[in-house]
Amino acid sequence: MINDIYGLRMPGAVEAVAGSDCAVCLMHMQGEPLTMQQQPSYRNVVADVQLFLRRRVQAARAAGISDDRLLLDPGFGFGKTLQHNLELLRGLDRLAGEGLPVLAGLSRKSMLGAITGRPLGERLALGERLAASIAAAVLAVERGARILRVHDVAETRDALAVWQALRGVDASPSTVVAA
Numbered sequence: 792m793i794n795d796i797y798g799l800r801m802p803g804a805v806e807a808v809a810g811s812d813c814a815v816c817l818m819h820m821q822g823e824p825l826t827m828q829q830q831p832s833y834r835n836v837v838a839d840v841q842l843f844l845r846r847r848v849q850a851a852r853a854a855g856i857s858d859d860r861l862l863l864d865p866g867f868g869f870g871k872t873l874q875h876n877l878e879l880l881r882g883l884d885r886l887a888g889e890g891l892p893v894l895a896g897l898s899r900k901s902m903l904g905a906i907t908g909r910p911l912g913e914r915l916a917l918g919e920r921l922a923a924s925i926a927a928a929v930l931a932v933e934r935g936a937r938i939l940r941v942h943d944v945a946e947t948r949d950a951l952a953v954w955q956a957l958r959g960v961d962a963s964p965s966t967v968v969a970a
Contacts, residue, residue: 792862796820796869798847809854816862816894817847821870828870836875837882840865844886862938864894868902876902880930887935895931896940898924898947918943925950 792814799805799817808815819840821831833839844863851861863886865879880897887893897903903923904910921943928939928947932954941947 792816794818794864796824796866798843799851800847805850805854805856808851808860809856812860814860814862815851815856816864817844817851818864818869819843819866831870831872831875833875836871836878837885840879841885841889845889848889848891858891862892862894863889864896867895867897868900873902873905876900880927880934883931883934883936887937892937893935894938894940895928895936897927897931898939898941898943900924900927903927921946929954 793808793811794816795801795804795808796818797804798819799808799815820827821833822829844865848861848863852858865883865886867876867879871879880895883893883895899920901910903920907920907923909919924941924943925947928941929950931939932951939947
């Protein structure tokens, strides 16, 4: 799978993926990696990200990339404030409603550090954001994410098994948990 933080916006990217058999994860990012956190601004972050991803899906489809090769990533932490990230997580079901698998990468993110008092810049001891990461993963799945990018695979899988058992769903997760 190609995980493209630019959502196939770079010259030749759509064509490169179209000419392959690879799946591609279309991620939203406002700005560029070096400047994305400098005053990110949205009118409505969920609607804006949804529109961006719709347009990228349209571009991919126009190039002949089939839906079974497409995944959506709202880009938690990429050109978004804490409030933007929280709104995106709350509204993740709207992205999931687009009919394509949604990938959520929330593990150990600075937004979790801000919420829990373990901010960016401090050296993190192993597991310091574990509980927050697992909580965010479960909430993302509850809101429609089908693929998780995590650091702590076994712990996240166990939490999802408990969540699914409580919901009366087969405890073997259909959600893919990737390190």
